[in-house]
Amino acid sequence: DAKTTQPTSMDCAEGRAANLPCNHSTISGNEYVYWYRQIHSQGPQYIIHGLKNNETNEMASLIITEDRKSSTLILPHATLRDTAVYYCIVRGPMNYGGSQGNLIFGKGTKLSVKP
Amino acid sequence: DSGVTQTPKHLITATGQRVTLRCSPRSGDLSVYWYQQSLDQGLQFLIQYYNGEERAKGNILERFSAQQFPDLHSELNLSSLELGDSALYFCASSETGVRYNEQFFGPGTRLTVL
Numbered sequence: 001d002a003k004t005t006q007p008t009s010m011d012c013a014e015g016r017a018a019n020l021p022c023n024h025s026t027i028s029g030n031e032y033v034y035w036y037r038q039i040h041s042q043g044p045q046y047i048i049h050g051l052k053n054n055e056t057n058e059m060a061s062l063i064i065t066e067d068r069k070s071s072t073l074i075l076p077h078a079t080l081r082d083t084a085v086y087y088c089i090v091r092g093p094m095n096y097g098g099s100q101g102n103l104i105f106g107k108g109t110k111l112s113v114k115p
Numbered sequence: 116d117s118g119v120t121q122t123p124k125h126l127i128t129a130t131g132q133r134v135t136l137r138c139s140p141r142s143g144d145l146s147v148y149w150y151q152q153s154l155d156q157g158l159q160f161l162i163q164y165y166n167g168e169e170r171a172k173g174n175i176l177e178r179f180s181a182q183q184f185p186d187l188h189s190e191l192n193l194s195s196l197e198l199g200d201s202a203l204y205f206c207a208s209s210e211t212g213v214r215y216n217e218q219f220f221g222p223g224t225r226l227t228v229l
Binding site for chain 1: 117119146148150157158159160163165170171173203205207209215216217218219220221222223225
């Protein structure tokens with residue numbers, strides 16, 4: 001699986017957009033980019049995933065560069081409750097029976113949303 | 116609420132003891148994953164079960180074992196506990212039949228070994 005590189009920490013003002021970058025220069029053609037977050041000792045929470053195209057859901061937007069070597073997670077209007085560690089994970093598709101399903105977490109980016 | 120439940124929430128025990136952590140996946144999810152989160156190691160994958168069978172193994176110690184039962188709940192058994200086993204233990208489950216991997220995590224069990 002491709003290795004990811006994320007900044008250790010970032011700050012964002014409440015109400016502003018939070019843009020969290022992730023580098024995955026060795027990503028393979030069939031590998032997905034996933035974003036999860038963990039709010040202080042709670043279980044990690046899935047945010048969004050993408051393969052090639054940009055994706056948006058009710059939580060965030062995911063922008064993947066055309067060469068797929070990097071991506072940005074965008075929280076459009078950050079709130080104090082978005083303060084968490086955000087993990088960018090690259091993983092291939094699951095095989096039949098759920099193989100290749102385990103997630104490999106790095107250190108992530110600690111996002112602090114400030115009032 | 117992810118739909119994944121874990122019991123107990125907290126567990127305090129002594130070195131050398133054995134404990135069992137329990138996980139109930141979301142209804143219909145056949146895959147269960149166990150992760151350990153300690154302060155110095157971060158979130159680490161331990162083991163995965165799919166419909167009762169072991170599917171993948173991570174950095175799981177020989178003193179640890181797991182199983183998934185016919186009703187799909189899973190148990191993680193930790194024996195001969197050491198101080199370094201103190202950690203948060205998370206269980207996750209994922210939907211069956213999809214190629215992408217959205218995992219739903221439980222609230223975790225905090226294990227303290229004294």
